[in-house]
Amino acid sequence: MARQRTKSGKIRLAEVASLAGVSLTTASRFFRTPEALSPGKRERVASAADKLGYEPDLAARALASQRTEVIGVLIPSLTNNVFSDVLRGVYDAADGSPFTIQLVNTHYSVLQEEKLLRLFRAQRPAGLMVTGINQTPNSRAVMQSMDCPIVQIMETGPEPIDMMVGFSHSDAAFSAVAHLIAQGRKRIGFLGARMDPRVQRRLEGYRRAMKAAALLEPRFILTTPIPTSVSVGGVLFGDLLARAPDIDAVFCINDDIALGTLFECQRRQIAVPDDIAIVGFNDLEFMAAAVPSLSSVRTNRYEMGRDAIAMLIAAIAGERPARPVVDLGFELMVRQSSMPRHSP
Amino acid sequence: MARQRTKSGKIRLAEVASLAGVSLTTASRFFRTPEALSPGKRERVASAADKLGYEPDLAARALASQRTEVIGVLIPSLTNNVFSDVLRGVYDAADGSPFTIQLVNTHYSVLQEEKLLRLFRAQRPAGLMVTGINQTPNSRAVMQSMDCPIVQIMETGPEPIDMMVGFSHSDAAFSAVAHLIAQGRKRIGFLGARMDPRVQRRLEGYRRAMKAAALLEPRFILTTPIPTSVSVGGVLFGDLLARAPDIDAVFCINDDIALGTLFECQRRQIAVPDDIAIVGFNDLEFMAAAVPSLSSVRTNRYEMGRDAIAMLIAAIAGERPARPVVDLGFELMVRQSSMPRHSP
DNA sequence: CAATCCTTTGGCAGCGCTGTCAATAATAGT
DNA sequence: ACTATTATTGACAGCGCTGCCAAAGGATTG
Missing domain, CATH: 1.10.260 (434 Repressor (Amino-terminal Domain))
Known part of the structure; x- marks a missing residue:
């Protein structure tokens, strides 16, 4: 034998x-x-x-069939806890499917992204998930030559490479700032860190809302390229206050910055929301638990990861979605930190 | 041609x-x-x-050589932000090496872990990283049959399967509680959620410290199997207070619980640290930024992931570490939340 | 100068599986 | 009953690369 x-x-x-x-x-x-x-x-x-x-033996199978059951996932950062929610969705959606997630980190570098895409292409993944819509022409070309379904996540925009699931950061920021304006706030600060493309679009939304109300002033806007953290939020808020002591609200590009701002207010005995209103972004779990509870823009991060992978798996099976661009929207969560002032 | x-x-x-x-x-x-x-x-x-x-073509290479350049990583949860730090270390260490990280989620299930280990074995990974030291006999057998370097992380203990990098959760908890006792606290609560093996060992450390000071009382200990979050921390603290209104300190099994406790204190106008001292675990970034700043036990999560993968890569290259078990230790970060009371 | 050893190179047979095509069996149609 | 289809099955040639072994030089040694 x-x-x-x-x-x-x-x-x-x-x-x-x-x-x-x-x-x-x-x-x-x-x-x-x-x-x-x-x-x-x-x-x-x-x-x-x-x-x-x-x-x-997956290697033998891949060699013989010239296909793999690998879904490549490009994420710009593992530090950012926004992505840990996305990844949860990603892994949950892949769970039980024959597909394996291959996660790589671009470190917010488009060159790194290009390199990783080439690497992926050589291994013929079954599908690809990339973050954002700001790929270089080179990267787009590599993806276009890959002949596998591709989904872009985190944002929506024109000209999807293939599929998209995200939401409008600009609109989300606009609605947060419009809410503050509706509450009677006039001098609304903008606190931003690690100004990646999505954060830039939030700034754009802030500008749009402020301009529409004729409240836009450059001195209200404070940004830094360093990564976000709660401490950075406190420092930024302190700096903003030094520059524009008359502000009556801040829109923070994420919840860490918002929490840092709240702590800084507590440290300086600034009443929230009576003196300063605060709105964050993402609606992490702690926002509702804070004292006072912090307003934020809920984004559907878990769903984004989950739906993106589900769309990918369906597309691999030949089931193209009816609409290739999915807007998951957002929801403004109004809490104590941006409620009306107590009557004096 | x-x-x-x-x-x-x-x-x-x-x-x-x-x-x-x-x-x-x-x-x-x-x-x-x-x-x-x-x-x-x-x-x-x-x-x-x-x-x-x-x-x-990696598939062809793997088939011909009967080896892959994949390092399998088994993590119990993607939600827990402790692991996102570990993963950062993991991916950073693998970056630039020829090795690829294959991340899977056991969802804190030992059966799932067993299944995933079998799956990995079939693909002949170059190395393996598993979380914790509580693998089933079956799982250990599968790993022993795998003939690749294996590193267990998060804890240290006797009988490593191969290599280990972690620290003693029991000792870390002990030192936190001993610190509270040294500050003159007598009725120290224990707040725990999602009682995984590592949390169990922290409870053990708490018990040891309390017993040594003859302060141990069952009513001080409150745990829940549900996952941790800031809100859960607040709820737990509220429940503990209902059961033991005379407590003067709490040791929280992680920083989310600690932050939830702080918020609940603020909500109830309980002075920290004058009425209640708080100590958390892990020393996430926000602990130092909170008002009052929160004491915690710093654990070296990033280093754990990074060093574990570095050891794995070295071992794959044939360089066995001098000592297979690495204890990364911990550091008690004493901050305002566990400082002495102000004199009355 | 021959014998020996080492360095460098190439030929070849798979690794374990799948895709293709042909063969056969079963079913349907007239 | 006989042919046309369709449903099942099997044989076989690779997928692109590596491991092993042998061959060919070159250097070294006695």
Whole structure:
């Protein structure tokens, strides 16, 4: 009898086939197109595979079929807890599917992104998920040549490479600032850090809302390229106050900055919302628990990751979505920090 | 001339070889053992590969060599922001190496862990990183049969499967509670959620410290199986207060719970630290920024992920560490929330 | 100068699986 | 009953690369 077992003791498909009394081809077919097998053989291959504890060799499969079951995921940062929610959705959606997530970190660098895309292309992924819509022409070209479904997440915009699931950061910021204006706030600060493309668009939304109310003043806007954190939020707020002591509200580009601002207010005995109103962005869990509770713009991060991967998996199976661009929207969560002032 | 280019237009190694004027074997050797090539050929293969933009086919390589350059990483949760720091270290350490991280989520389930380990084994990873030390006998058996370096992280303990990098959660908790006792606190609550093995050991450390001071009382201990969050922290603290209104300090199993406790104190006008001292665990960034700043036990999560992967990569290269178990320790960060009371 | 050893190179047989095509069996149509 | 289809199955040739072994030089040694 010919060699059945591989050197390493691993069970090969040939062994399953011979135990089931079928050809290698039929055994292989059991895993690819089980419906093409007669019920009898299907059953026999299944039980043989089960009895032997067969696990397919993915490398051999990938080589022979020229396809993989890998979904490449490009994320700009692992630090940012926004992405940890997205990733939860990503992994949850991939769970139970045959697909494997291959996560890589671009560190907010478009060159790194280009390099990683080339690397992915060489491995023929089944699908690809990329963050944002600001890919370089080179990156777009690489993706276009990849012949696998691709989904862009976090934002929506014109000219999707393939599919998109996100929301309008500009509109979300606009609505937050419009809310503050509606509450009677006039001198609304903007606190931004690590000014990535999405944050830039939030700034754009802020500008649009302020300009519409004829309240826009450059001195209200304070940004820094350094990464965000709660401490940075406190420092930024302090700096803003030094520059524009008359502000009566701040829109923070994320919740860490907002929490840092709240702490700084507590430290300086500034009453929130009576002296200063605060609105954050993302609506992390702690915003509702803070004292006072902090207003924020809820974004659907988990759903974004989950739906993006689900769309990808469907597209890999040939089911193109009806609409390739999905806008998950946002919701303004108004809490104590941006409520009307107590009457004096 | 024989087929050079693969159907998909991908450049194969044979093409590089012929452009460089060497045999396929030599070209292959350039990527495996470049030092075995004569400088001249090495140079020619390098420039040919570069000119053609050659990217190796990893599936073919894996199949032929019976090895992969994949490091499997098993993490129990993607929600827990403790792990996002670990993962940052993991990905940073893998960056620049030929190794690829394959991340999977066990959802705190040992059965899931077992299943995932079997799946990994079938793909012959180059190395493996698993969380914690509470693997089932089955899981240990699978790992032992895997013939690749394995590192356990988050904790230290006896009988490493192979290597370990972590710290003693029990000692860390002990030192936090001992600190509170040293500050004159007598009725110290314990707030725990999602009681995973590491949290259990923190409880053990708390018990040890309290018992040593003859202060241990069951009513001080409040735990819940539900996942942690800031809100849950607030609720737990409220419940603890209802049960033991006389407590003068709380040790929280993580910083989210601690922050929730602080907020709940603010809500109830309980003075921190005068009425209640608070100590958290992990020392997330916001702890220092809170008002009052919150004491915590600093754990080296980033370093844990980074060092674990570095050890793995070294071990794959044949460089076994001098000591297979690395204790990264912890540091008690004493801040305002556990300072002495103001004199009355 | 021959014998020996080391360095460098190439030929070749797979790695475990899938895609293609042909063969056969079963079913339907006339 | 006989042919046309369709449903099942199997044989076989690779997928692109590496590991092994042998060959060819070159250097070294006695």
